[in-house]
Amino acid sequence: MEINTTVKIGKLILKNPVMPASGTFGYGLEYKNFFNLSELGAIVTKGLSIIPVKGNKPQRLIETSSGILNSIGLQNIGVENFINEKLPELKKYKIPIIVNIYGKTIDEYIRVAERLSEVNIDAIEINISCPNVKKGGIQFASDKKAIKKLLYNIKKIYTRTIIVKLSPNINPVEDIAILCEEYGADSVSLINTLQGLAIDIIKRRPVLSNIYGGLSGPAIKPIALAMVHKVYKKVKIPVIGIGGIMTYKDAIEFLIAGATAIQIGSANFRDPLTCIKVIDGIKNFMKLNKIDDINLLIGTLNY
C-alpha cells in the first residue's frame, strides 16, 4: 500500500509529521552518529538568543516519576555562532530547519528573527515561555499585549513560516492560541514544560539551583494531549503536539487529538532513536489499519 505521510505547517512541507523538540536535540548534529537526520520530518534547534547565553548554575536537571525536571536556563551559542558554525552542515541534510528563538525583551526576539530572515532556514518557532525582563520577569506567555507586539513586528521582517510555542502554565491556553492565530502565526506548538519543584529533604534545598524547573516526559502526556485537543477545536492554523511522546502510539494519540505534526523531547535522552522508531511505527500503523493518508488521522477524535 502506498501511504502518504506528508503534512503542511504554514509554508512548510514535512515528509512526515515527526520532529525533535527544541532543547532536546542540540543543534541537530549530535544525533548524526545515531541515525540519518534526513529521515526526520524537520529539525528543531535548541532555543537561540541574540547573544550567547551561559545558562543556569548546575544542578540543572533531575529525574522525577516518569519524567524530568529541568532548568537549563536556555544556554545557547547565540544566533550568529549558529549561523556560522552549525547551519552549513545542517543544510546538507535537505530537510526543513526550524529554529527555536527567544529573548529577554521584545526587541531581542525581533533581532533574532531579523538575523534569521537573512539566512536559509525554513521556519522559526517562537518560545514565549520566557521571563520578560522589562516587565519584571513576568512570562511573555501570559502577556497578551507583548505577544501581539511580538508577532506584529516579527511578521514584518520574517516572511517564512512562524510557529508560536505555547506555555502550559497559562490558562486557558486556547486564548493565547487564538490570539496567535489572529496576529498571523502560521502554527502553534504545545506544550512547553510545566512548572515544577523538587526538594532535597536533607539539605532542605531545591534540587535545582534555579529553584523551579520545567516538567517534561511521559508524566505530562495526558495534560499535553488535553491542551492540544482544546486548542485544535479553537483555531484553524495547524497545531504541533508536544509532551511525553515515547512511542508511535503516543504520536497517533496526538494526531487524532488534532495535531498536524508532533515533536519528541525528553524521550530522545532515553533512546536517541525514538524519532526514527516513531516514524516507522506510524507508517506500520497506517498500513495495518489501511489508512493511506496521514491527514485522514488528524483531528478525527469521536465523542
Added chain:
Amino acid sequence: MEINTTVKIGKLILKNPVMPASGTFGYGLEYKNFFNLSELGAIVTKGLSIIPVKGNKPQRLIETSSGILNSIGLQNIGVENFINEKLPELKKYKIPIIVNIYGKTIDEYIRVAERLSEVNIDAIEINISCPNVKKGGIQFASDKKAIKKLLYNIKKIYTRTIIVKLSPNINPVEDIAILCEEYGADSVSLINTLQGLAIDIIKRRPVLSNIYGGLSGPAIKPIALAMVHKVYKKVKIPVIGIGGIMTYKDAIEFLIAGATAIQIGSANFRDPLTCIKVIDGIKNFMKLNKIDDINLLIGTLNY
C-alpha cells in the same frame, strides 16, 4: 526522643499531618479492614453534594505513566445519607472528620454546609473544581466573584474550620489562595487533579466516556510541590499539600515546601497502607534527624 507531630489547621488539631485525599478513601470505613483509622491525622470524605449523584458513565479511570486519569463524576450518596449511614460509625474513631463538599450552584454548596453545621464534624473542605451550572459550566475555581460569594455565605452559617481546595488548572493559583484567605478561609488545600486526556487510537475515541479526566499520582508531584510552595509564600493561613505523595520522603518535601499537613490520594489504591507507612516514615525521619517538632520542618526551604 520525644517528638511532636501535632499541627493546627484553623480550629482543627491534628495529631499528625497525614490524611487521605477526598475521593480516594470512600467514606473512610472501607479502610478499616486494612488498619486502625484512629492512627490518621484526620479523615477526609468523598465529595458530598446536597442530593445523591450518579456520576459519569464508565469508563471512568485509566492508568497513565506514573499516574491515573479519572472522571468519576463526583458520584456520592448525598449529605443526608452520609449523616445517617456513615457518620455515626466514623465518629467512633475519635479523629477529626473533614467533609469534602461541592455543588452545581452556589446555593447547593451553601445548603450542604448548612446541613453539616448541624452535625458533629470538624471541618469542611470546599471543592471548587466543579462546573458552575448557572454560569454555563465554567469552573467555580476560575470565578473570583463566585468564590467570594461562596465563602461569604458559608462563613455565616458554618463556624468551624473551612478549607478551600484549589484547582491547579487555574493560573496563577496564588491569586485564588489570597482571595480565599481574604474571605475568611481557615486553610487552602492543593492540588486537585490536572485536566488530562487519553485516546484509544483504534476506536479514535477518548478512553474516558467523559472525554477529559483529572490527572493524579506521582506524575504530578513536581507540579503540586511548586504550587504549594508558591501559595505558601503568599498566604498566612496553613496550606495542605496534595499531589503524588507515595512515601514519607514525598510528604516531607511538601512540609519543607510549606505545607502544614498533607493528603494522600491515588497512592491509597496501590497500597491501602500508604497513609500509615507515611506517618511512621515521618516519625522515623524526625528521630534520625533529631527534629523534635514537626513544625520545625514546615516551610523551611532554603534558597
Added chain:
Amino acid sequence: MIFDSKIIYNKKISENFYHLKLKIKKNLVPLPGQFVNILIDDSCDIFLRRPFSIFNYENEKLEIVYKVIGKATKILSSKKKGETINFLGFLGNSYLDFISNNDNTSNDIILLGGGTGIASLNFLCQWLKNKKYKFTLLYGAKTKKEIFFLKNFKKFNTIFTTDDGSYGNKGFITHYLEKIVNNNSLIFACGPEPMLLTIKNLELKNKIYASFESYMGCGFGVCLSCVIKVKTDNNGFEYKRVCKEGPVFDLNSVILEKD
C-alpha cells in the same frame, strides 16, 4: 486483607496463558467468584494493581490462571518460583451468595464460561462437586488451543464447544444452553460481555447470575471506577461497584452497554 505470598510456580500452560500458584499463610478462605488484586511491580510505571479471579483454592494454596495481554500480565509472567507477590484479597461477592441449600436437590445448575472467564467457574465447579450438587459446565473457546486444563474440566460434566469445531461441538455455547436448560435450571455465567449479552437476549425465565469485569482503580470499593448500571425499582438505574457489590450480579438486573 493484604497478602505477601510466595510463588510455588508460575507456568505457561498454553499460548499466552499462565498458571500461577501461591502459598497462603493467612487464615482466610476465598469463595468461588471472588478475586484478588495484584501489585505487579515496584515501579510506578504500572501504577494500578491488576484484578484476577480465583481459579482454585485448596490446602492454603491459591491458584490463578491468566492471559498475557499487556504490560502488567507480561511482567507477571516473568515472575519466578520463590518470588513474593503482594495482593489484596479476597475481594468481591461470590456465586455462593446466590445458591441456596435446596438448590442441590431441586435444580440442575448450569455454568457457562468463555475465555479467561472459565477461571472463576473452575473454582465454583470444585465447590459444587465437593458439595455434591448436580451441574453441567458449558465451556466455550475459539479453538482447541484456547482450551486450557482440558483434563481438569473433563472431570466435571462438561460440554465443550469451539467456534471452529477444532474440539468438542462447533458453534457458540449459548446455543447449547438453550438445548439443556429447563424450568428449574439455575444459571451461572462468566465471560466476555458479548457472550453475556447473547445469554440475556435468549430471554430465559431462569435465574441467571453472571460475573462481570470492569476497569478497576482500587478493587476494594473506594474509587468508584468499576461501576456498572444496575436497574432500580423505579425504572431507573444506579451505578454499582463490580469490586464490592459484584463481580456477580443478577444478569437481568444489569444494563449492558449494547442493551
Added chain:
Amino acid sequence: MIFDSKIIYNKKISENFYHLKLKIKKNLVPLPGQFVNILIDDSCDIFLRRPFSIFNYENEKLEIVYKVIGKATKILSSKKKGETINFLGFLGNSYLDFISNNDNTSNDIILLGGGTGIASLNFLCQWLKNKKYKFTLLYGAKTKKEIFFLKNFKKFNTIFTTDDGSYGNKGFITHYLEKIVNNNSLIFACGPEPMLLTIKNLELKNKIYASFESYMGCGFGVCLSCVIKVKTDNNGFEYKRVCKEGPVFDLNSVILEKD
C-alpha cells in the same frame, strides 16, 4: 553508538559493589576515561539512563564496576547472565587526550583514585602498562572493605591508603601525593569532588587532569545538564559539558563548587 550487549556475568565483589562484564559485538574500541550510559529498565519509572566509567576493555569484553546507591543501581545489580543491556557508548573524551608520546620517557605518571573513581583509572593503568609507561597508582578508600580488586591493583605499582588504616597506609591519598610528586609528574585523578578540591588546594605546579562526575540527562551532549564551570581567558568562565568536552578536564581550569 547504541549497543545491545549480553551479560557475561554480574557479580557482587564486596559490600554494595558489583562487577559487570558484557560481550561487545561492534567493532568499536573504548579509550581509558570514557564512559557508557546504560538504560536500566523498560519501565519509565527510571526515565534516564545512568552513566558508568569503563573499568576495562579486552577481547571484545567490556567491564564496569558499580556501587549500589539508589534505585537504578539496585535494579542493575539484579540483572543476570544472558540478559541484554542496552547502552550508549563510548562517550566522552579520554585521559589519553592529555598524554603525549614522550610522556613515557620524560615523566613519572601519577594516578589518584578514590571510591568508584578507581574504575576509570584501572583501564588507564592497563593501557599505561601495555604501553610501558612508568606510573604510580594512589588508591584511597575509607576502609579495607571498600577496596575492591585488591589483587588486580597489586599488579601495578600501587600505594594503598585507608582512612582508618585497616589496609595500607593510614590517612588521605593527597598526603602521599605530596610525598611522591616531582616537577615532571603528570597527574591523573578521579574521585569525589572533595578529593579533587584537596588536590587543587595543594597548588602543585604540575599538569593535573581529573575526571568529573555530574548529573546527566543524555550523556551525548544535547541536554546541557551535565555542565561544569571552566575558566576562560578573560577571567570569566563558560559551562562545559562533562559528557562531551569531559569527563576529563585540566583540574586547574575547572571552578569547583567550593572554590
